[in-house]
Amino acid sequence: MTAALSVDSLWKIFGPRSDKIIGTPDAELSRADLKAKTGNVVGVKDVSFDVAPGEVFVVMGLSGSGKSTLVRLLTRLIEPTSGSVQLGGVDITSASEGQLRDVRRKQVSMVFQHFGLLPHRQVIDNVAYGLEVRGVPKKERRAKASEIVDLVGLDGYEKSYPDQLSGGMQQRVGLARALAGDPEMLLFDEPFSALDPLIRRDMQNEVIRLHRELGKTMVFITHDLAEALKLGDRIMILRDGAIVQIGTPDEVVARPADDYVKDFVSEVPKAHVLTLKWVMREPRPGEAMDGPTLPVTTVVRQAARAAIASDAPIRVMDGDTMVGVVDEEDIMRVVVAEEEA
Amino acid sequence: MSQVGPGLRATAYVETEKLNNPKDRRPVEPGAAPPVVEDSGISRWVPALAIVVLWVVAWVLTKGTHTLDLPSLSRTDLHDRLTEIQNGLLESRSTNPFMQFTNAIADVFRSTVDWFQRLLSKPAFPRPVPQIGWLGVTAIATYVGLVVAGWRIALLVVASFLSFGVLGYWDPSMDTLIVVLISVLLAIIIGMPLAVWIGTSARANAVVTVFLDLMQTMPTFVYLLPIVLFFGIGTSAAVVATLIYSLPPIIRIAGFGIREVPTTTIEATDSSGQTYWQRLFKVQLPMARKTIIVGLNQTTLAALSMATLASFVDGPGLGKPVLQGLRVNDVGTAFVPGVLIVVMAVMLDRTTTAASERSERIARGGGHANPLQRRIVVLGGAVVALVAVYLSRTYVSLAEFPTYGIGRSISTAVSDFVSWITTNFGGVTGGLKDGVTDWLLNPVQSVLAESPWYVSFLGIAALALVFGGMRALAVCVVCLLGIRYLDLWHDAMITLNMTLVATVLVMALALVFGVWMARDRRVDLGIRPLLDAGQTIPPFVYLIPVLALFGPSRFTAIVAGIVYAAPAAIKLVADGVKGVSPTTIEAGRSTGQTTWQEITKVQLPMAKGSLVLATNQGLLYVLSMTVIGGLVGAGALGFDVVYGFSRSEAWGKGAAAGLTIVLLGVMLDRITRAAADVRRDDGPGTRRAFNVRLPIGPPGT
Known part of the structure; x- marks a missing residue:
């Protein structure tokens, strides 16, 4: 592709x-x-x-x-x-x-930091602006715009003017305007x-x-x-x-x-972002290999409970192949390192 | 201790710069050398003082020699040569293509005005009365007021039109309105494309602004001489002058409005794939609408003020009776038409302002609660207006305004009142006049005008160097050489003196009232409407009451200049001081400063840009007024111009005086601008542009 x-x-x-x-x-x-x-x-x-x-x-x-x-x-x-x-x-x-x-x-549509809405137009016409400049008839573009307004959770505000809305709602209008042209x-x-x-x-x-x-x-x-x-x-x-x-x-x-x-x-907070891929290691000789399995994409924090509960190290799987192991200590290292930092 | 540290002063500098020069907004790149330390402005005063002292010493030693004094009715060869050039041009009228061109334009204007006059203000042959009588005109005007601005304005319009007739000036009032209407329409047709151009292209803005600056630096009066040469006297000259004078505000203010449309909005809508025209008509013009209408308002008021001044070149309208009164020092005669000019100004100002507010309201969905009712009003009003037009065509009493004696009685009463004041308070006004004349006006004039010309030349040039640096010096020297060449040095120095003295007084007023207004909201609310009202009145009218109080003299012209310039200067200072960041003021207060320290060490230094701008504007306003003051005994250049209008053999001298005035204006403008490197986006005609703050913009800014 x-x-x-x-x-x-x-x-x-x-x-x-x-x-x-x-x-x-x-x-x-x-x-x-x-x-x-x-x-x-x-x-x-x-x-x-x-x-x-x-x-x-x-x-x-x-x-x-x-x-x-x-x-x-x-x-x-x-x-x-x-x-x-x-x-x-x-x-x-x-x-x-x-x-x-x-x-x-x-x-392509774009959403801007300061919204860039047209203050002299209602929400619905702001959202429909992109359709308007390509020449979509009024009825059709308003119908489409009102659909999008609902999609971004602004139903009921179609007839409001931008300066009557809070910042978050104005940005929803910005988002809706970007989505309206599909x-x-x-x-x-x-x-x-x-x-x-x-x-x-x-x-x-x-x-x-x-x-x-x-x-x-x-x-x-x-x-x-x-x-x-x-x-x-x-x-x-x-x-x-x-x-x-x-x-x-x-x-x-x-x-x-x-x-x-x-x-x-x-x-x-690394434990929230890192996956097991980044903390797993080769199994040491003689280590028990009957621990629970977890996919390699598991985030460290989610693996912590299983690692603590199990005596044997967790086997980290990529599909059906084991790519490494990880034990309680490896996980603690990530968490503790973070505490120290 | 509450010494303001250099850091704060540096901030103040940066603040002004930021306001004036967006290019310098970017902070220094990390790792680059620290910016060069700026001199604080105060030290400039030391060399300036030294120059003045030297000048005075030179004056004491050489006083009265080489002053180039030219008696008021005599001319030099240069002046006669200019007159010959004019005669040559006039004789070549039928052969010179340019003259043919301007004459053709003049003919078009003349016949257009004539057509309107037949419609509204003079007999339309074979009818003994105009096509539409007073009732019809009043009805149409009221209807327009009703539709564009609401019923309150409609009432104002009715009252204004009735007052034109009741006070006996129906025809001149219509003539003034005709000239204003034609000029404003042309100004919109020519001005809006230019406004769009400068609003969308930085390069166009730079180029056009130079021309607009020049047009607005020129005192109104000066336009008239060349216009008469190319367009003849009378209605055509009136229309051309009014058009030229009313053009800059709409270009400048509408262009400003278009330029100020937030970039984010432009980008956001561009990213939807709009075309140039879609951007212009769906985004830029609607978002700038309010500012554009402010521009229209300013253009209309500028047109009115020039249309009245055009009576100098035999333009039709209300200016004529005022001029006649002023010429013979008859305040009573000038008073009633003067009042009507003010009435007209208020009517035009309120109507355009209300129309702008209304259009804004409608654009924001707060329009008509009841569309049906609106439709009935619009249709019904139209029917009533048409019926009134029909009636006024049918009945003579509804076509020609009945004559009332009330206008004349007011004139007489005013004349009596003026003589009563002169008799009873002559001592007071005379004392004030003599005091200022003896203690301020004469001493300074003596130094400026009674020094040998080369001493004054050097003195002015040296001061320009101190305050404005090399570039100001260069402009100043060129202007002074031009003035010297035009053989009116002595008169120029007298006019310069009046301008300087009046500006000093204007700035004193501006500082006191401006700071007071900025520090106390209630004072601001009380005074600002008065200042706004003061600014809507055409300058010509100011001469009337001042003349009543002080009789014809230089002082009269100065007072008129002060009255004319003070509102703008006060507002500039007030807005500048008010614009000082509250955080800085708070920080200053937390160090325990006194109020006086707060004003002198924080507010005024930080508002320095506005102060210089106010001085700049003050100088130009006052200059244009001291010239008109030639009419009420101010003498010097203003008189030369007036004299040039009235005597064909003195045309050359009048033209030389006009050019000298332009050179003075350019010189003063450039020196003050260089003094703070202030970018001026305003001029005498566009005063309220400073109040334009876009009501719309990115949230949170």
Whole structure:
């Protein structure tokens, strides 16, 4: 199966004559040095990755790491300096204005941090906006929009104006607007950063639910590691516009690519994220091999009870083959290491 | 101890910069060198003082020599050459394509106005009366008020129109309205595309803003001379002048509104795949609607103020009787039409404002509780208006406004009142006038105008360097050389002096009232409506009461200038001081500062940008008023211009004076702007733009 989204050596440099920099030794300079030397700022630096259909791909980084720029490059809300973006078989970087508009109308929708709702339109017309610009008749688009409004749990608020709603509800409108066009892919630009923690949790669960129900491909930008771990099938960590690491949540936590990532994940409760894959070992000679079995994808915390209850080490299974064992002590090591950190 | 540390001062600097220059918003990159420490503004005053002292010394030694004084009715060769150029152009009217072009435009305007006049204000041959009589006009206007702004405004409109007729100025009032209407319509047709252009393109904004700045730096009066040359005198000149003057506000304010639509919203809707036109008509224009209507409001008021001033070039309307009264120092005659101009200003202002509020309400779903009732009102009103039009075409008494003596009695009463004041309070007003004249006006004028011209030249240039740096110096030197070349140096210095003195007084008022308003909400609520009202009145009208109190003199022009400029300056200072972050004030209070320390060490320094802006605006307002003041005895450049209008052989001198005024304006504007590197997004015509805060924006910001 081909990738839903394929990004190849994508660059964005802000400033005058930015296209002259790529390929020269200047491109290798650090961000601060390049700024000092040429006055240009690197937004995104030589980024390549693929996203599979149906995957939730999280891009994570601190502010200024280029993640918001990156997501805008994907539909050319910002023009890339060089590189290519393939989206559902369309080459975005070379698409004409009309093709690009078509992609934006049908294939990709975006949810924004500050919602970007139209204050002079009711909720229902905000949600229907995408359908309106493609010329869907009023009756039809309103029917579709009201369906989506129900889906995101806003029934009854169709006639409200955005400024009458709370932040969380406004973001539901944003979500509904993105879903209304029935796109293949959703882009989220820090959608929940402006919300308070409880609402944020609700909205995260909402995204998980929608993903389960609708199975859309999602690219999700966040600066919140917990959010990234919770939602992502895979996580890409950016720093100063460049990729530091791409991997599944447990990979990132268990095997951070460098000190930067390590520092990032140091506070993560590892027992909640790591699977047995990362703590199992080869059986020692003479060890009892009649303990209970658990799949290799089991999270450490869930394995703890079984490990304590059993005298013999747990056999870790990948399908029908045993790939390793894990005992009470191995599990305690993860938990205790965390306490000490 | 409550010394404000350098850190706080640095914050203040950054704050102003942030407000004024979005480019500098980005913080320093990590690892880069720390930013260069800025000089605090205070030290500038030391060299400035030294320059003034040197200047005064030079003045004492050389006073009265090389002042380039030119007696008020004499001319130089340059002036005569300018007059010849004008004559040449006028003679080439039938051969020069540009002149033919402007004359053709003038003809179109003239016949358009003529058509409207026949409709509303003068006999439409073979009828002895206009096509639509007063009853019909009033009914239509009221109907429009009712539909766009509600019944309260409709009542205001009825009352205003009746007052035009009852006080005996029906025809001139209609003429003024016609000129305003045509100009505003043209301003919208020309201005809105430009507004969209500057609202959507940063480059266009940069280019167009330069022109708008120039147009708005020019005192109104100055437009008139070249316009007369190319469009002739009378209605065509009135329409052209009014159009040019009323164009900048709508371009600037509507452009601002479109530009201020939040990027997130644009991005969010762009990401839905909208086309350029969908973005414009479904997102940008609706979201900027309220600001656009504010622009329309400002454009309308600017049009009214220019339409009255156009009486100088024989434009029709209410300005004419005011001008006649002022020319012969007859306050009584000028009073009634002056009042009607104010009535018209209030009517136009309230109607456009109410229409904007109403459109906003409807856009947000708070529209008509009862659509059926609305339909009945709209239809019924239309029928009533049509019936009224029919009646006014049929009965002479409903076509021609009956004559009442009340206007004349008011004139007489006012004249009597003025002589009573002069008799009884002449001492007080005279004392005030003489005090300011002797102690402030004359000494400064003496230094400025009685020094040899090269001494003043050097003094002004040196001050420009101190306050505005090299760029201000360059502009200043160019302007001063131009003024010197135009042979009106002495007059220019006198006008400059009046402008400076009046601005100092304006700023004193602005500081006192501005800070007071910012610190006390109730004061703000009490004073602001007065200031708003003051700003809707065309400047011309201010001369009337001031002339009544002080008689014709330089001081009169200065007082008129102060009255004209103070509202804008006070509001700018008040808003600037109020804009100081409450956190900073709280932090200051927690160190135990006194109120005085809070004002002088926190609020005013942090509002520095607004203070400089207020000074800038004050200077330009006052300049444009001291020029009009030429009419009431202010002499100098203003008189030269007026004289140029009235005598064809003095046209060249008037034109030179006009150019000198422009150079003075540019010089003052550039120096004050450079002084704080303030970006000005306003000008004399667009005063209320400063109050424009978009009601809509991303939540939580």
